[in-house]
Amino acid sequence: MRPRFTLAGQFLALQLAIVVAVLLAVVGVSVAQADAQFRRVEGQAMLSVAESAAAMEAVRAGLSDSDQQGILQPTAESLRSLSDADHLIITGTDRRMLSSVDPREIGEVMDFGESSVLSGNTWIGVVRIGEKRVLAAHVPVIDDEGRIIGVAAAGRDYPGPVGQLATAAPTLLVYVGIASLLGVVGSLLLSRRIKRQTLGLEPGEITRLAEDRTAMLHGIKEGVLGLDQGDRVTLVNDKAAELLDLPGDAAGRTLDELGVAPDIRGVLTDEEQEPDRVVLMGDRLVTLNSMPLNRDGRNVGSVTTMRDRTDLARLQQELDLTRTTTEALRAQAHEFSNQIHVITGLLELEEYDEAARYVSTIGGARTRLSDDVTSRVADSSVAALLIAKASLAAEQDVALRVSENTELGSQDAELSADLVTVVGNLVDNALDAVRGQAEPWVEVELAGSDGAVRVRVRDSGRGVPPELVPKVFLRGFSTKGAERVYRGVGLALVHLVCSRRGGSVEVNGAEFTASLPSEASRRPPPG
The missing domain is CATH 3.30.565.10 (Histidine kinase-like ATPase, C-terminal domain)
Incomplete structure (x- = not known):
């Protein structure tokens, strides 16, 4: 069975997730800032190294005279060591390297990337030297006649994500500690406050309670309508909506906004409610019972139940009609019994003419x-x-x-x-x-x-x-x-x-x- 977190645990997990998301964003921003700073600072430094190399007479001489190319490697390595650059490469206009940190690379074609140095412009950017990404500065080497005779390229190995994170680690650890502490304390305080407002119920219990209430509310045959102090609908089931002709989005709207008839609205909001109050709703005869809701001694609304009594009232009227007919027949039977006794007595007294007159009188009244x-x-x-x-x-x-x-x-x-x-x-x-x-x-x-x-x-x-x-x-x-x-x-x-x-x-x-x-x-x- 999957374990269920308490409300405090869920808030803590949520806060920690937010903290992690914020820290990831901070890490991303820090790495981006570190990268931009690296490009700006180290790019300018490497540009100064490359410009120094391009201005050296030994470099110009080595590029102008093929017999003197041997001077380029020691000259470049000497300058590289003094400037603390990772790379200082001298190439001809054909891009072949004439000096390098790795002597085995001498004679190979250098990858200039997007550099426009051969057009006479200085350039700073990222190139690949061997298997390494390098932040390089390219400067053209120009002879006394203004011709480009080669390129001086100084570079610094590009640090990877681990190196950038290592640089930002102290600051990030401080952020992590502060954010985690605030998240834990805030989660506990928020959880305590919400649990007081939810009567100590956990989210799963609140969900089941709401589902049970909804099922019960819409499952009963009687209409149920809840109102707050401002006559705003707080709950309504299907039967009440049908009797009052309310739309599906009635919750949260007042009775005036919903167009409830004034006489019905008066009954629903009357403070002095009578039990089993009979009200006509359209073509239905409905019995209402209302109960006020009190919280801390204050009236916060009411709940009204509605029972459709139309069919029951019709049956009651049919029974009343049957009872009326029965009572009429009983009255007639009682009357006829008395009349029969009178007729019988007249016949026993041999008052035949009087008996005939009496029969004619009572028969005529009934017939008339x-x-x-x-x-x-x-x-x-x-x-x-x-x-x-x-x-x-x-x-x-x-x-x-x-x-x-x-x-x-x-x-x-x-x-x-x-x-x-x-x-x-x-x-x-x-x-x-x-x-x-x-x-x-x-x-x-x-x-x-x-x-x-x-x-x-x-x-x-x-x-x-x-x-x-x-x-x-x-x-x-x-x-x-x-x-x-x-x-x-x-x-x-x-x-x-x-x-x-x-x-x-x-x-x-x-x-x-x-x-x-x-x-x-x-x-x-x-x-």
């Missing part, structure tokens, strides 16, 4: 109610709902009546289901509002016009105060007590259904008006 609803409402689902609600209202001593302006034809299955949801919730809300009043009543009006169905439900209650109207649908408003877990779901669901169909719902005191466009009116125009 059914006929009144079915004659105005052709949609069977909505008509059945109104009849069931009328029986439930009668059991609560509430008069439920259908407005004379009601006229509704058959609707498609989707609109019929939405009408059942809207009418059922508005009627239930009205029945709750008039409970306990003297002579309470609820009136329902249904009418289809201009490609939409208008639902109007009003009651004898006190209505919604004007200051609460903006909150009725936006935040799941309810006038009921706090004993219900999902407060205000009914009205929020009405708003959700209407909004999804492109309609609207409004409240004016004790009157709720909803508009639901038909499917045909919602289709885009052709072409």
Whole structure:
């Protein structure tokens, strides 16, 4: 198993790597500087030696007269020894060496490199003599008539990298010691500071913690949104981004910059958070729970969880509808049971005429109610709902009546289901509002016009105060007590259904008006 370094070890290794890199750069610069200094100083020195050799009468005489060439070798070696040069070579214009440190090289052609000395110019540069690189200075030898008769070349052996490093070694050792000491001390201090800030966790542990948190954050079905003090998003998972319609780069941006609706933004940033607060987000019904984050007694933000309750709310409404129908049937059964007892008693008393009159009376009332609803409402689902609600209202001593302006034809299955949801919730809300009043009543009006169905439900209650109207649908408003877990779901669901169909719902005191466009009116125009 590969050993893992601690945070201090990693910082130390990093600092040492930086120190080594800096030292390598220093070495490179030092070598370059040493090389430049060597070329400048030794080049001038060798140029002086070569100029001295070119000015000697013995050298001129040896180059002018072939019989006197023998004087060149001792003369050059004598001058070389006095000047401490490594090389002093005399050549003719044919570049053949007439003197050399190594007598075996006499007569060989000298490599002039890029020298322009035969053109009458002095030159300093690097040439190769045998196997050695030499810093050489070339000076032309000129006779009394101004002709170039040869070349005097003085040279110093070029030191290699080891020699240059040896020259710079004392300075480099000082640099290494100081840099290493500073690197070790700095690494230890930095490691201690960072470990205090990371609660003693090592980098690998922080990485695993972050990976686990990311996997958990994006794996849960609930939305999670984190905000700081400036309402800036610190974390958001996929579900929260979907519900709030946030872009992929939402982290680090404020809710204003992300275009979050003002009512939703107000709920997310409200300091006094209620548990299980119901909010409409687009076409979804969402329950929010927010928890403040405190650090050292200071509020540094909040984390909000979001649960999509749309499907659950629909199921709840379907169950409420089933319960309403059951209660209506139970009320009717109770009523029919009493009526049967009355009829049975009249028959036992042989009051046949009274029994016939009683049957006619109760049958006519039931028939008139059914006929009144079915004659105005052709949609069977909505008509059945109104009849069931009328029986439930009668059991609560509430008069439920259908407005004379009601006229509704058959609707498609989707609109019929939405009408059942809207009418059922508005009627239930009205029945709750008039409970306990003297002579309470609820009136329902249904009418289809201009490609939409208008639902109007009003009651004898006190209505919604004007200051609460903006909150009725936006935040799941309810006038009921706090004993219900999902407060205000009914009205929020009405708003959700209407909004999804492109309609609207409004409240004016004790009157709720909803508009639901038909499917045909919602289709885009052709072409």
